[in-house]
Structure formats: structure tokens, C-alpha cells
Amino acid sequence: MLDFTPPSSVERVALRINPCKTCQPVGAMYAALGVHGCMPLSHGSQGCASYHRTVLSRHFKEPAIAVSSSFTEGASVFGGGSNIKTGVKNVFDIYKPDIIAVHTTCLSETIGDDVRSFIQEMTVPDGKHVVHANTPSYVGSHVTGYYNMMCGFINYLSASTGQSNGRVAVFPGWMNPGDLRELRSLLESLSLDFVMFPDQSGVMDSPLLGHYDMYPDGGTTIPEIVSLGDCRTALGLGDVISTEPCRALERKCKVPHRVLPYPIGVENTDDFVMEAASLSGIGSIPPCVERERGQLIDIMVDSHQNYAGKTAAVFGDPDTVLGLMSFVLELGMTPIYSVTGTPSEKFEAEAEKLLKKHGAEGCRAKSNADLFELHQWIKRERVDVLIGTTYGKQIAKAEDIPFVRAGFPVLDRYVHSYMPIVGYKGAMRLVEMIANALMEYRDRTCADEDLEIVM
Amino acid sequence: MTGTETILGKYDPKVYKNRKDHMVAIDHDGSEKQISANTRAIPGIMTHRGCCYAGCKGVVLGPLKDTLVITHGPIGCGFYSWGTRRNKARGPEGSWTQYCFSTDMQEADIVFGGDKKLKAAIAEAMATFEKKPKSIMICSTCPIGLIGDDIHAVASQIENEYGIPCMAFSCEGYKGVSQSGGHHIANNQLMRRVIGADVSSPAPSRISVNLLGEYNIGGDGWETERILRKCGIEVVSVFTGDGSYENIAKSHTATLNLVQCHRSINYIAEMMKARYGIDWLKVNFIGLGPTADSLRKIARYFGDPSLAERVEQVVAEETAAIADDISHFRSILEGKTAAIYSGGSRSHHYQKLLEELGVKTVMAGYEFAHRDDYEGRKVIPTIKDDADSKNIGSIEVEADKDRYLDFLGDERRAELNAGGVVPEDYAGMMPDMDGGLIVDDLNEAEAETIIRTLRPDMFFSGIKDKYIIEKHGVYSRQIHSYDYSGPYAGYAGAYNFGRDLAMGMTIPAWRLITPKWRTGSVLEGSVSDGGKG
Incomplete structure (x- = not known):
């Protein structure tokens, strides 16, 4: 596996090998699927919509609906105005969504299509909406596309009536339905009145009932997006992914905001819980939350001998990696390599802070990096466990390293998207996955006389 | 054509006019059926096409x-x-x-x-x-x-x-x-x-082929090569599954080209015929009958009695090895119906294998086929290039005087043609369909109508509609990726395919979709009779 990869690196500035990111439009598509009754429309070649639907379906094992304005060579020369107008009409006729969320592609961006004007010139049926976001594939990554689409919804729809609705806008970032349900349950335990945007739970984890609903129960509703403008404050999760939507809401509707790291691990979840408690004014943390936290700490003490003191490599999206790094450090492990493909100075600065806080030395954290480089680092100095997306399995196989799947995309396992990695429950699951990976490795590689029945 | 009218019912006149030509009901009334294909998808329609x-x-x-x-x-x-x-x-x-x-x-x-x-x-x-x-x-x-x-x-x-x-x-x-x-x-x-770039490679044996349009999905190419080699047929190169620049560069040295996926590779087959005189045969290694027929066709092409004998031995041996399993799978699948929607060739290839397993195809369609893949190559001269096809462009190929070889010669060619082995031909999917519906560039809305009205027992398609189909309670298998199973080609493939379908159709989950409380009133139950369900 990956037999041609040499341990020694040559500096690369032009060539990307084995990327740890993908392009903006898929992020825009996933964000839009977190809105109830929404049809994402990819403005470009139909291959983009096809690829993005495919990767989303492969991660969630669920339908991922979206359409394309199906550019031809002619449209690429003369502009895609006619394609998008026909496309929007057909979508409302055939698929009857409440809202169409248009995102651009490298094709429509390169030719300079003015999507805002196209939307203004369209006839949109009464009570229906068309919004858009510019998501050029040659800027940032899928993470950028995710928050750009969120900003698109906010800029088009959110409005301030001047009267606060007393709620808190919660921007969860890019999460699986299992994470979103966990966040929701924590916030409910803390008696917080909130609007979650976007919210893919219900949409990307729908039940099999013998019939198909294109727009299942789930997703942030249009009135809820409008009402974001009357929220008393916004709570963004993930510095890299949620800061821009928070700012967009503040710019448009004067809603103040606070951004916290993803609630992955003990202290990040503590911060999230305390912030939510202070916003809800609940006064004290409910016993059920404190019990769950205590259970997690109990597990961490019980099982530490299996992972404490080990080294890890963590890769994926910036906020996810920062969260995982933080928890890995709390587990007494050293994340000697942390990598994201998304270009982000913030990621590198936050990672440095984290490592310093925990006194971790000899660690490298790099943004705008790729898995080829990570593999070369590992070839030079091996790690005990690898944590990240499906593509890590190549490195794990090549180097025989225990591997834990987390983040996006995970294309080769089932159920993962229903299960959280956030909150105390999510942390328990991460402990289980990390410990199991290491323990299974030990079972598999040890001598017969060393095989432990009790561990 | 009630089938197609139901599907088209939801469209406005403009979309209706476009889509109606992409659907044909096969009724064998003697009239030539024509389908519209390889034309632009309509913006906003949830097509499955890529780029x-x-x-x-x-x-x-x-x-x-x-x-x-x-x-x-x-x-x-x-x-x-x-x-x-x-x-x-x-x-x-x-x-x-x-x-x-x-x-x-x-x-x-x-x-x-x-x-x-x-x-x-x-x-x-x-x-x-x-x-x-x-x-x-x-x-x-x-x-x-x-x-x-x-x-x-x-x-x-x-x-x-x-x-x-x-x-x-x-x-x-x-x-x-x-x-x-x-x-x-x-x-x-x-x-x-690439083709012909290796001028120094020694000539392979006389009985040698290239396998064109075989991408080795799930190991299909390896199974096909195994069978060919067992028959004594040398495989010079595969386009392009498990393929290499190195082998394709010497592909011009093979005697015959075998075309599995006609849609994606027929251009090369045609151009190699023009440049090197290499004939091509349309083959199909999906299904027991088609595999045997393809091997026999190849043997007749080479006109070598010992090859023909080996082919019969291999067919007999391989068929016997899985016969019991196939009839077991058939006993589970007999009488079921299937819809199949693939890229440009599998919807035709799999119909015979399904038939061998007792499954009738009620709907078949292609994402990106051209009219010849449906109607046969006889229609190629009547297909007018539109702006989109012209932009792709064809290249002119001239005969390579030093390397051009007509292996058959006129006499043997005529003899083979008379016996039904016709190189450079493909009759398309339509003649092999016994009733049913053909839909080109099927989209999500049409697929849903087909599921509701034709109610196929199984629907073969790709990842983008797999989970939509399954939400309807209909078994779906990805016919592009085989849901990470395979190979599905050849004899091993027929076994795997039968095993997978028999398993997929009979998993207990299907009968658990409706919870007990939906069929009996919760309130009527009591502690004492709760166990009866």
C-alpha cells in the first residue's frame, strides 16, 4: 500500500498529493441539506452535483438530494443565466421544495456569473425562496463552502424586527446527525431556548418506513432562519467554521456572538455547558449532565493504561482536529502530528496554544497540508494511533497503525454518523474507539502466551 | 404506452416534450423503436449523470x-x-x-x-x-x-x-x-x-486478444482473464482495468479485440480496426449463457478446433461447478422482477444473468448511452452530430501499411457472418428485451414513479438513488460498485451475484419494516396476550 511514498520530503508548493480537504460546493450542499424543505442547486457542470451527492451519500448512507444547472460548453461561453432560470423553474415544478439554495462552482465563478442578478430576474412562486452563496472551488475548502452557504441563508433571510425573541442562535458547525442530536439533548438539559442552524438531523439520518419523503422531518425551517435576526445572541461552535456566520448575523441584525471550540473532549464540553447554562440562566448544572461527565472521567481513569503515554496523529477539518487534539491530550496522549488540508492560520495558532497549555513537546500542527506529507512524517517517526477520515486507512494499512475513524468523510463504515463524538457521551465513544483500536492491535500482534483474557 | 404516460404526467409541456422521446415501451409489434439519447440533460432535473x-x-x-x-x-x-x-x-x-x-x-x-x-x-x-x-x-x-x-x-x-x-x-x-x-x-x-507505441515487443501467440471496456470493478477483469487463459487465449492488454501504459502500448500486436463495455471504448475498437485491421467482437461475460456464447464466438473467430474443444471443456467444467448453487439461488429469486439503471452497458449485460436466476427485467435504462447502445450499430449512420458531440471531435485514423493485417480474409469473414459471428457489430439492448420499459437518462422523479407503479422487487442503480429506493422498501444493489462485492463477471461472478441477491432479498430486516403496533392496535393488547403480536 502506498509503496512509492518515500520517507524523505521534497518541498512542494504546486503539487497536492492525497488531499485532506475537498472543494467548497460540497460544504454548501451539506449546509443546505440542514434546512427543512430545501433543494440545493449546484450552478455549474452536472458532474459537480454528481460528485457531491455521491460523497455525501457514501458518508451518511442516505439520499443526498441536489440538482444542477447542467452547464454545457455553450453556457460556459455565454453564461449560465438561462440554465439557472430554467433549472429553478423545473425544480419548483417537479420537486416542490420550499426553498432552493444555489451555490456556485469553479466553472460559474471563473466565467463571472452574477447569480444575485439572475435570482432577482427570476419568477419565484409565492411563498417560496431562492438564496445563493458564492463558493468558488479554488478558494479555501469544503469548510469554507459550508460557512459561505450559511452566510448566504442569513444574508437573504434573517431579519431583525427590533424585538428580541429571547432565543439563542446555535451554529453547530459541520457535524453528523448523531452529534447534532447530542448537542440538542445537552442544550435541552440546560433549559436553553435556542434555534439550531443548520441542522441535518432528521434529514441525513431518516428512518426506513417503506416510503420516501424528499423533505423529511428535520432541518432548520425558514421561519427559524428568519428569526435568527431576533435572537438575543449567537453561539458559534468551531472557530474556523462558525466565526463568519456569526459575523454575518451580527452585521445584518446586530446579534452579538460568542464562538467556542467544538465541544469535543472534557474541557471543551465543560465550556460549552457553562456557556449554555449561563445563557439559559439555569443557575446550576443539572445532575444528569454532571453525572454523565463523572462517568466519562471514571472511564478515563479506568481505561487509561491502554492509551496514556501513546502518540497520535490527528487529521481532518480544522475545528474537528482541534477538538480531537484537545481530547487526546486530556487522555494523556501526545498528538505529535495534527494536520488539516484547509488553509487556516487560526488552526495553526490554536493548535500551538493547545499544545503549550498541555506542555506537549515535539509536536507539529500544520494547515494547508496533505495526507502524503503526513504519511512521510509517520514514516520518519511512527505514531501509535491514527485518527481521522477514511483516507487514513491507506496509511494505517501501509504502516500497520491502529486507526480510528472520525470526521468527514467516513466512507467505509456504517452507523458512525448516528453516533456522537461531541459532548460527554461523544467523548465516551471516542475513548471506546481509541482504546479498542489499540487493544485490538495488541491482541492481534502479541504472542499467544501474552494474550490477555481480562484487560 | 400507459407506462410512459404515468411517468411523464408530472411534467410541464416543455419538459414533457423532451423526456417523452427518452422512453420506449418494448412491445415487439414489429415496428422499429427509436429512442432519444446522448442529448443534454434538462437543468434542474435530478439527473444521475456526471461530467x-x-x-x-x-x-x-x-x-x-x-x-x-x-x-x-x-x-x-x-x-x-x-x-x-x-x-x-x-x-x-x-x-x-x-x-x-x-x-x-x-x-x-x-x-x-x-x-x-x-x-x-x-x-x-x-x-x-x-x-x-x-x-x-x-x-x-x-x-x-x-x-x-x-x-x-x-x-x-x-x-x-x-x-x-x-x-x-x-x-x-x-x-x-x-x-x-x-x-x-x-x-x-x-x-x-499509446496504442502501438511499443514497437519492439515480440508478437504474442496467434490466439491473442485485448479486452476492451473492462475496468476490473470488483475484480471482473481478473475473472474474465482467468477464463480466457484457461481456454488458452492470451490476453495482451486490458482497457483499462488493472491496465497499464506498458501493455496498452503493445495492444496492436493482439489478433482480436473483445469489447465488453461498448459505450466507453467502441471508438478505440473502430480505430484499431482502421489502423491495424484488428477485428472486434462484442462479448458479454456477465451470466453463464453469455459467457459461454462469448467464448464460443471467440473460438469460431479463430477457427481453431483445439481451441473450440478447450472452450467446451471449460464451459462444461465451470458451469457444472456452480450449477447447484445457481439453482438454489434461482429457487429463492424465481418470479421476481428487476429494474436496472446503469451507465452505458450493464443494463443490457445483466438481463441474461437475471433471467438465469429467474428474475425478469421490467425497466432498463442508461445514464450516458447513445442510440446505438439501445438500438444497435445499424442506426449509427442516421445519428446526426449535434453541437455537443461536435465539440468532442473524432479523429481520423489511417491504415498502418506495415502493421495492417486482415486476419480473417474475405472468405472466412463471409463464412463467419453467415454463421452469425459478425465482427464489428453490436445489436444493442432492445432486441434482447422481452417487453418492459426503456428509459434513457432516468432521473430521480421518474425512478420514484417507476418504483410506485411497476413495483420491481429489486432496483439496480448507483449510490445517488440507492438509498431513495431502499426508503421505499425496495431492495437496491449498486450496479456500478456492486456494493463492494464482486466479481460479478464470469462464473465466479454469476455465483457471487446470485448469492448476493438471494441474501439481499431475504434478510429479516425487510419483514421488520412495519412495527407490530401498526398492524394491531396497541390498546387492544393486554399483558396476557402480548406475546402473540
Whole structure:
């Protein structure tokens, strides 16, 4: 596996090998699927919509609906105005969504299509909406596309009536339905009145009932997006992914905001819980939350001998990696390599802070990096466990390293998207996955006389 | 045509007018059926089609294991086509297919041009890897054609500098109407640059073939090669599953071309006939009957009695080995119906295998086929090139005087034709369908109507509608990726396919969809009779 990869690196500035990111439009598509009754429309070649639907379906094992304005060579020369107008009409006729969320592609961006004007010139049926976001594939990554689409919804729809609705806008970032349900349950335990945007739970984890609903129960509703403008404050999760939507809401509707790291691990979840408690004014943390936290700490003490003191490599999206790094450090492990493909100075600065806080030395954290480089680092100095997306399995196989799947995309396992990695429950699951990976490795590689029945 | 009218009912007049020509009900009333295909998808329709790049890099070039394929464009396209198509490859030293190479174009590169970055990227690859690829292929994505990067000039500079064959493919996603344009672009360039490039290779045995349009999904190519070799047929090269630049460069030395996927590779088959005189036979290694028929056809082509004898031995031996299993699977599947929607060839190929398992096909369609894939090659002269096809372009191929060989000769050709073995022909899917519906470029809305009205027991399609089908409570199997099973070709494949369907149709989950409380009142139950359900 990956037999041609040499341990020694040559500096690369032009060539990307084995990327740890993908392009903006898929992020825009996933964000839009977190809105109830929404049809994402990819403005470009139909291959983009096809690829993005495919990767989303492969991660969630669920339908991922979206359409394309199906550019031809002619449209690429003369502009895609006619394609998008026909496309929007057909979508409302055939698929009857409440809202169409248009995102651009490298094709429509390169030719300079003015999507805002196209939307203004369209006839949109009464009570229906068309919004858009510019998501050029040659800027940032899928993470950028995710928050750009969120900003698109906010800029088009959110409005301030001047009267606060007393709620808190919660921007969860890019999460699986299992994470979103966990966040929701924590916030409910803390008696917080909130609007979650976007919210893919219900949409990307729908039940099999013998019939198909294109727009299942789930997703942030249009009135809820409008009402974001009357929220008393916004709570963004993930510095890299949620800061821009928070700012967009503040710019448009004067809603103040606070951004916290993803609630992955003990202290990040503590911060999230305390912030939510202070916003809800609940006064004290409910016993059920404190019990769950205590259970997690109990597990961490019980099982530490299996992972404490080990080294890890963590890769994926910036906020996810920062969260995982933080928890890995709390587990007494050293994340000697942390990598994201998304270009982000913030990621590198936050990672440095984290490592310093925990006194971790000899660690490298790099943004705008790729898995080829990570593999070369590992070839030079091996790690005990690898944590990240499906593509890590190549490195794990090549180097025989225990591997834990987390983040996006995970294309080769089932159920993962229903299960959280956030909150105390999510942390328990991460402990289980990390410990199991290491323990299974030990079972598999040890001598017969060393095989432990009790561990 | 009630079938098609139900499907078309929801459309406005403009969409109706377009889509109605893409549907044909097969009734065998003697009239010639015509279908509209290889035309633009309607914007906003949830088509399953991909793009030109997907056809060129994703399908045809991606599987080449000794070739460094670099995607020139923003990161997405390279990322999505990285390891996702199951074109298995193994080599003694490893395979380049495990890697994804991209120029990861940034905004400044779009504004100022990306030629320099492309050249630098390949230079970095050359500096990074001690192991050198046998060739380098550059595939461009949408913005590249728009900003006017001259990737072909970069390719020749690279070739001169590193002494490694380097070729460029202008397969921008917006070209053509589907993946099909990309197949054609890849075919053209392989013909220009690779086929026949190895002039020194010794001639293979007289009974030698190339396997065209076999991408080794789930190991299909390996199973097909196993059977061919067992019969004593030498396989010179495979286009392109587990394939290589090295083998394709000597493909001109084979005696005969076998075409599995007609849609993606027929251009090369035709061009090799024109340049080298190599005949091609349409084969189908999906299903027991089609595999045996294909082997017999090949034996008759070569006219070698000992080959014919070996073929009969292999067919008898392999068929007997799985006969009991196949009849067991058939006993489970007998009487079921299927819908099948694939790229450009499988919807035809799988119908016979399904029939052998007792399953009748009630709907079949293609994502990116042309009319000849449905109606047969006899209609090719009547297909008018539209603007989209003209943009792809065909290349003119002349006979290579030194290497042109008519293996059959006029007399044997006439004899074979009379016996029903007709090289250079494919009759398409329609003649093999006994009733049922054909839909070209089937979209999500139409698929749902088909599920509701025809109620097939199983629906073979791709990942984008797999989960929609299953929400309806209908068994779905991906016919592009085989849901990570396979091979499905040849004898091992027939067994695997039968086993997978029998398993998929009978898992307990299907009868658990409706909870007990939906069929009996919760309130009527009591503690004492709660166990009766």
C-alpha cells in the first residue's frame, strides 16, 4: 500500500498529493441539506452535483438530494443565466421544495456569473425562496463552502424586527446527525431556548418506513432562519467554521456572538455547558449532565493504561482536529502530528496554544497540508494511533497503525454518523474507539502466551 | 404506452416534450423503436449523470496502474475520483492508482494562468518519487479550458525534459452532455499516443486478444482473464482495468479485440480496426449463457478446433461447478422482477444473468448511452452530430501499411457472418428485451414513479438513488460498485451475484419494516396476550 511514498520530503508548493480537504460546493450542499424543505442547486457542470451527492451519500448512507444547472460548453461561453432560470423553474415544478439554495462552482465563478442578478430576474412562486452563496472551488475548502452557504441563508433571510425573541442562535458547525442530536439533548438539559442552524438531523439520518419523503422531518425551517435576526445572541461552535456566520448575523441584525471550540473532549464540553447554562440562566448544572461527565472521567481513569503515554496523529477539518487534539491530550496522549488540508492560520495558532497549555513537546500542527506529507512524517517517526477520515486507512494499512475513524468523510463504515463524538457521551465513544483500536492491535500482534483474557 | 404516460404526467409541456422521446415501451409489434439519447440533460432535473472529466479520468484513465494521472484544477475533482471506483489494480511493485495528484488551483492561478503551476507540480512529483511512472497523463477540469491553459504544450515540455511519455486530456467537465464525451476524449488520445507505441515487443501467440471496456470493478477483469487463459487465449492488454501504459502500448500486436463495455471504448475498437485491421467482437461475460456464447464466438473467430474443444471443456467444467448453487439461488429469486439503471452497458449485460436466476427485467435504462447502445450499430449512420458531440471531435485514423493485417480474409469473414459471428457489430439492448420499459437518462422523479407503479422487487442503480429506493422498501444493489462485492463477471461472478441477491432479498430486516403496533392496535393488547403480536 502506498509503496512509492518515500520517507524523505521534497518541498512542494504546486503539487497536492492525497488531499485532506475537498472543494467548497460540497460544504454548501451539506449546509443546505440542514434546512427543512430545501433543494440545493449546484450552478455549474452536472458532474459537480454528481460528485457531491455521491460523497455525501457514501458518508451518511442516505439520499443526498441536489440538482444542477447542467452547464454545457455553450453556457460556459455565454453564461449560465438561462440554465439557472430554467433549472429553478423545473425544480419548483417537479420537486416542490420550499426553498432552493444555489451555490456556485469553479466553472460559474471563473466565467463571472452574477447569480444575485439572475435570482432577482427570476419568477419565484409565492411563498417560496431562492438564496445563493458564492463558493468558488479554488478558494479555501469544503469548510469554507459550508460557512459561505450559511452566510448566504442569513444574508437573504434573517431579519431583525427590533424585538428580541429571547432565543439563542446555535451554529453547530459541520457535524453528523448523531452529534447534532447530542448537542440538542445537552442544550435541552440546560433549559436553553435556542434555534439550531443548520441542522441535518432528521434529514441525513431518516428512518426506513417503506416510503420516501424528499423533505423529511428535520432541518432548520425558514421561519427559524428568519428569526435568527431576533435572537438575543449567537453561539458559534468551531472557530474556523462558525466565526463568519456569526459575523454575518451580527452585521445584518446586530446579534452579538460568542464562538467556542467544538465541544469535543472534557474541557471543551465543560465550556460549552457553562456557556449554555449561563445563557439559559439555569443557575446550576443539572445532575444528569454532571453525572454523565463523572462517568466519562471514571472511564478515563479506568481505561487509561491502554492509551496514556501513546502518540497520535490527528487529521481532518480544522475545528474537528482541534477538538480531537484537545481530547487526546486530556487522555494523556501526545498528538505529535495534527494536520488539516484547509488553509487556516487560526488552526495553526490554536493548535500551538493547545499544545503549550498541555506542555506537549515535539509536536507539529500544520494547515494547508496533505495526507502524503503526513504519511512521510509517520514514516520518519511512527505514531501509535491514527485518527481521522477514511483516507487514513491507506496509511494505517501501509504502516500497520491502529486507526480510528472520525470526521468527514467516513466512507467505509456504517452507523458512525448516528453516533456522537461531541459532548460527554461523544467523548465516551471516542475513548471506546481509541482504546479498542489499540487493544485490538495488541491482541492481534502479541504472542499467544501474552494474550490477555481480562484487560 | 400507459407506462410512459404515468411517468411523464408530472411534467410541464416543455419538459414533457423532451423526456417523452427518452422512453420506449418494448412491445415487439414489429415496428422499429427509436429512442432519444446522448442529448443534454434538462437543468434542474435530478439527473444521475456526471461530467466529461468523470468519464475521462474517472473511468478510462484512472485505472492505469503504471501511470501518474494528475488532475489540473481546483482540488475537488481529483479528490472525488480518488480510490472511489473500485477499479482494482495490483502490480509487483505497487500502483499509482492509490494516489491522488492535483494542482489544487487557487484563485491567483485562475487569474494569472495555471500552466506554470502544472509544470512545477509535475517537476515536484518527479523530484519526490524515486519510482518513476511509465507515463504521465494530465486531465483538466472546468476552469482550465476557460482560462486557456495550454496543457498540451506543458505535456510536451515535460516529455522532453524527463523522457517519460506525457499526454494531456482536455476533458473539462462542461464538454459534451455526460461522462460519454470524456470516454471519447480518452479514447482519442490513447489511440494517438499509446496504442502501438511499443514497437519492439515480440508478437504474442496467434490466439491473442485485448479486452476492451473492462475496468476490473470488483475484480471482473481478473475473472474474465482467468477464463480466457484457461481456454488458452492470451490476453495482451486490458482497457483499462488493472491496465497499464506498458501493455496498452503493445495492444496492436493482439489478433482480436473483445469489447465488453461498448459505450466507453467502441471508438478505440473502430480505430484499431482502421489502423491495424484488428477485428472486434462484442462479448458479454456477465451470466453463464453469455459467457459461454462469448467464448464460443471467440473460438469460431479463430477457427481453431483445439481451441473450440478447450472452450467446451471449460464451459462444461465451470458451469457444472456452480450449477447447484445457481439453482438454489434461482429457487429463492424465481418470479421476481428487476429494474436496472446503469451507465452505458450493464443494463443490457445483466438481463441474461437475471433471467438465469429467474428474475425478469421490467425497466432498463442508461445514464450516458447513445442510440446505438439501445438500438444497435445499424442506426449509427442516421445519428446526426449535434453541437455537443461536435465539440468532442473524432479523429481520423489511417491504415498502418506495415502493421495492417486482415486476419480473417474475405472468405472466412463471409463464412463467419453467415454463421452469425459478425465482427464489428453490436445489436444493442432492445432486441434482447422481452417487453418492459426503456428509459434513457432516468432521473430521480421518474425512478420514484417507476418504483410506485411497476413495483420491481429489486432496483439496480448507483449510490445517488440507492438509498431513495431502499426508503421505499425496495431492495437496491449498486450496479456500478456492486456494493463492494464482486466479481460479478464470469462464473465466479454469476455465483457471487446470485448469492448476493438471494441474501439481499431475504434478510429479516425487510419483514421488520412495519412495527407490530401498526398492524394491531396497541390498546387492544393486554399483558396476557402480548406475546402473540
